[in-house]
Amino acid sequence: MDSAQLVQFxxxxxxxxxxxxxxxxxxxxxxxxxxxxxxxxxxxxxxxxVLACIAIGEWHWPLWLAIIATVAAxxxxxxxxDFGAVSRVRNGSVMTIVMITLGVSVVLKTATLLWVGxxxxxxxxxxxxxxxxxxxxxxxxxxxxxxGIGGLAMAGLGIFFSRSALGREMLACAIDREAASxxxxxxxxxxxxxxxxxxxxxxxAGVLITPLTNATYDQGFTLALKGFAASAxxxxxRSSSAIVGGLALGxxxxxxxxxxxxxxxxxVALIVLILVxxxxxxxxxxxxxxRRHTQAM
Amino acid sequence: MNGSAVLRxxxxxxxxxxxxxxxxxxxxxxxxxxxxxxxxxxSLGIPVVDSVKIAADAINAKGGVNGHQIELVIRDDQSxxxxxxxxxxxxxxxxxxxxxxxxQGSNMLAASAALQQAKIPACSFNNTISIxxxxxxxxxxxxxxxxxxxxxxxxxxxxxxxxxxVGILYTSDAYGSDAYAALQVEAKAMGLPITGAEKVxxxxxxxxxxxxxxxxxxxxxIILWGSGSTMSIALRNGSQxxxxxxxxxxxxxxxxxxxxxxxxxxxxxxxxxxxAPDQVTAGQTDLAKIYKxxxxxxYQLTIYDTIGWDALHLVVKAIENAKGDRNxxxxxxxxxxxxxxxxxxxxxxxxxxxxxxVDSVWIVQVRDGRMVGVxxxx
Numbered sequence: 120m121d122s123a124q125l126v127q128f129x130x131x132x133x134x135x136x137x138x139x140x141x142x143x144x145x146x147x148x149x150x151x152x153x154x155x156x157x158x159x160x161x162x163x164x165x166x167x168x169v170l171a172c173i174a175i176g177e178w179h180w181p182l183w184l185a186i187i188a189t190v191a192a193x194x195x196x197x198x199x200x201d202f203g204a205v206s207r208v209r210n211g212s213v214m215t216i217v218m219i220t221l222g223v224s225v226v227l228k229t230a231t232l233l234w235v236g237x238x239x240x241x242x243x244x245x246x247x248x249x250x251x252x253x254x255x256x257x258x259x260x261x262x263x264x265x266x267g268i269g270g271l272a273m274a275g276l277g278i279f280f281s282r283s284a285l286g287r288e289m290l291a292c293a294i295d296r297e298a299a300s301x302x303x304x305x306x307x308x309x310x311x312x313x314x315x316x317x318x319x320x321x322x323x324a325g326v327l328i329t330p331l332t333n334a335t336y337d338q339g340f341t342l343a344l345k346g347f348a349a350s351a352x353x354x355x356x357r358s359s360s361a362i363v364g365g366l367a368l369g370x371x372x373x374x375x376x377x378x379x380x381x382x383x384x385x386x387v388a389l390i391v392l393i394l395v396x397x398x399x400x401x402x403x404x405x406x407x408x409x410r411r412h413t414q415a416m
Numbered sequence: 417m418n419g420s421a422v423l424r425x426x427x428x429x430x431x432x433x434x435x436x437x438x439x440x441x442x443x444x445x446x447x448x449x450x451x452x453x454x455x456x457x458x459s460l461g462i463p464v465v466d467s468v469k470i471a472a473d474a475i476n477a478k479g480g481v482n483g484h485q486i487e488l489v490i491r492d493d494q495s496x497x498x499x500x501x502x503x504x505x506x507x508x509x510x511x512x513x514x515x516x517x518x519x520q521g522s523n524m525l526a527a528s529a530a531l532q533q534a535k536i537p538a539c540s541f542n543n544t545i546s547i548x549x550x551x552x553x554x555x556x557x558x559x560x561x562x563x564x565x566x567x568x569x570x571x572x573x574x575x576x577x578x579x580x581x582v583g584i585l586y587t588s589d590a591y592g593s594d595a596y597a598a599l600q601v602e603a604k605a606m607g608l609p610i611t612g613a614e615k616v617x618x619x620x621x622x623x624x625x626x627x628x629x630x631x632x633x634x635x636x637x638i639i640l641w642g643s644g645s646t647m648s649i650a651l652r653n654g655s656q657x658x659x660x661x662x663x664x665x666x667x668x669x670x671x672x673x674x675x676x677x678x679x680x681x682x683x684x685x686x687x688x689x690x691x692a693p694d695q696v697t698a699g700q701t702d703l704a705k706i707y708k709x710x711x712x713x714x715y716q717l718t719i720y721d722t723i724g725w726d727a728l729h730l731v732v733k734a735i736e737n738a739k740g741d742r743n744x745x746x747x748x749x750x751x752x753x754x755x756x757x758x759x760x761x762x763x764x765x766x767x768x769x770x771x772x773x774v775d776s777v778w779i780v781q782v783r784d785g786r787m788v789g790v791x792x793x794x
Contacts, residue, residue, distance in 0.1 A: 124628055124629075124632055127624070127628045127657070128625055128628060130624075131622065131624040131625040131628065132625070134622065134624070135621075135622045138621070138622075232454075232455070232456075233454075236458070236459060237455075237456050237457070237458060237459050238459055238673035239644070239645035239648060239673060239674070239677050240677075241648065241676070241677040241679075243679070250656050257624075257656055257657050257658065259624075259656055328621075331621070331622065331649075332621035332622065332649065333621070333645045333648060333649060333677055335644075335645045337456060337619070338619070338621070338645075341619055341621070342621075372625070373625045376614075376625035376626055376628075376629060377625070377628075377629065380615070381614040381615050381616065381625075381626050381629065382588055382615035382617075384617065384625075385617055
């Protein structure tokens with residue numbers, strides 16, 4: 120194997136890893152606010168991709184408008200899910216809410232199938248042109264958009280949580296909901312906001328990755344599984360962990376293709392996840408348990 | 417005369433009209449259809465059922481079979497194996513002469529036992545090699561087997577593309593894995609070396625790592641076997657990584673949605689399929705006329721338009737051969753010989769339930785986003 124191929128495997132891994140990281144970020148937002156793993160997170164991503172494809176391909180909207188509208192629409196859907204279902208059982212157990220998100224994900228998937236059908240949807244990369252060449256390896260231009268905008272979203276979330284009053288209130292909820300409530304913070308409102316944010320973030324991820332991955336109605340589950348694995352690998356409850364976990368997962372997958380028969384890719388990634396969690400149950404960066412009294416980012 | 421009385425007399429008049437037609441004197445022949453009208457495979461099932469209905473109208477307009485009209489009993493298998501099994505059971509109870517469908521190889525495998533109990537033939541639209549290897553004498557393939565499709569792909573690579581060797585990229589499901597096994601056997605028999613073979617998961621959203629490994633083996637031609645969204649991603653990834661070797665795709669890649677999703681990356685790609693949309697063969701003349709009358713002169717027949725039409729014609733032929741005896745339907749099917757229809761020429765015997773052979777396979781090439789016929793029959 121020559122150096123160009125090695126670089127190519129690394130770039131493939133980082134591209135895919137950036138996608139996982141972006142999906143994983145949304146999981147963390149809702150987990151922090153509610154202790155719930157939102158099974159509909161993958162559907163948020165899928166919907167982002169599908170809506171953008173329709174806005175661009177059928178309604179011929181400009182790209183920027185399609186992105187803003189899609190992010191706003193799925194953010195609003197997040198609010199609706201919290202308003203219509205999750206907030207109704209706020210006193211229910213975590214398991215009840217998890218089952219609700221599972222139900223919501225099935226409804227969203229089926230509705231999308233009935234609406235747009237089973238064929239893959241697609242729109243062109245944000246910037247046209249041949250891929251970049253780095254040391255003989257190829258970088259898809261859209262991958263740079265995924266990494267760039269993903270990084271910006273991360274930084275934006277970091278500032279939001281550390282600087283703004285609203286962000287700090289959400290952080291307080293994440294650290295200890297009861298104490299936050301006793302301090303006069305409106306926990307219900309924080310949960311609502313976390314659903315809106317994770318819907319918007321999921322949709323943004325969907326729009327960014329569709330030129331690479333296509334958008335199909337049944338894509339949500341696979342993406343959610345990888346995003347969830349990324350979060351778990353990095354350590355649940357911390358946003359930067361989704362980034363580290365996602366990139367690590369992508370690189371592990373690419374490396375496994377390089378050295379093993381290629382059909383093993385998915386199994387290897389999940390076996391590594393299990394091993395890491397056995398050795399360090401809180402994930403690579405340490406999850407919420409280790410961070411309660413420090414900070415969330 | 418008040419409103420309801422008018423209605424009643426209309427109904428009576430209508431029924432008399434029906435009774436008046438000489439065909440009604442005979443009971444209808446029921447033919448079951450179990451196809452995916454919803455779920456993941458519905459984009460295949462819906463046009464197939466349309467095609468079966470068009471065939472039924474055409475056959476009934478000509479007086480039916482032995483004076484009996486054909487009555488379709490259509491059920492949706494929701495793209496799920498368990499529903500397909502239920503459909504097969506219920507259709508058998510309703511006394512159908514044969515079942516047309518299903519579309520997914522896994523659903524045929526699931527419904528095989530129910531079919532064997534019912535003792536009626538099924539026209540199954542699968543490429544999956546194993547469906548005729550189950551020892552179930554009631555399964556008749558109404559498609560080409562991937563044993564023939566892979567043979568056509570390799571022969572085309574060797575003879576027309578002058579490829580000294582091939583690389584293979586395939587999906588991990590039964591469709592891809594069965595074909596890979598067949599490709600290995602066939603390539604060995606032809607003395608064509610396989611430089612490398614990479615497996616991608618069905619539904620994978622990135623294939624660049626697998627392509628990198630495959631391209632490092634420097635194949636002279638690439639065989640791409642799979643279906644679904646992953647195929648358009650694979651075509652794009654290959655082109656992004658600078659692949660210049662010609663690609664031959666499976667029947668699963670020869671779909672409008674895949675070609676559209678791959679965009680410029682699909683240009684020049686060869687595909688193994690059953691119809692060349694730009695050409696009307698002798699067996700397709702009647703069918704093409706019906707579709708063009710319905711959809712305009714520019715309409716090009718798809719593979720799904722042809723296989724449904726063919727399946728019902730095969731069932732009708734089997735009923736004729738069985739002289740209308742429902743218990744002799746299997747034998748009726750096995751007597752069909754050199755019957756030229758829209759997708760090719762069908763022959764069944766007691767030992768051969770494949771129907772179509774490698775002589776019916778088309779190689780098409782994508783030019784300006786459309787499939788153009790390059791070679792017919794091997």
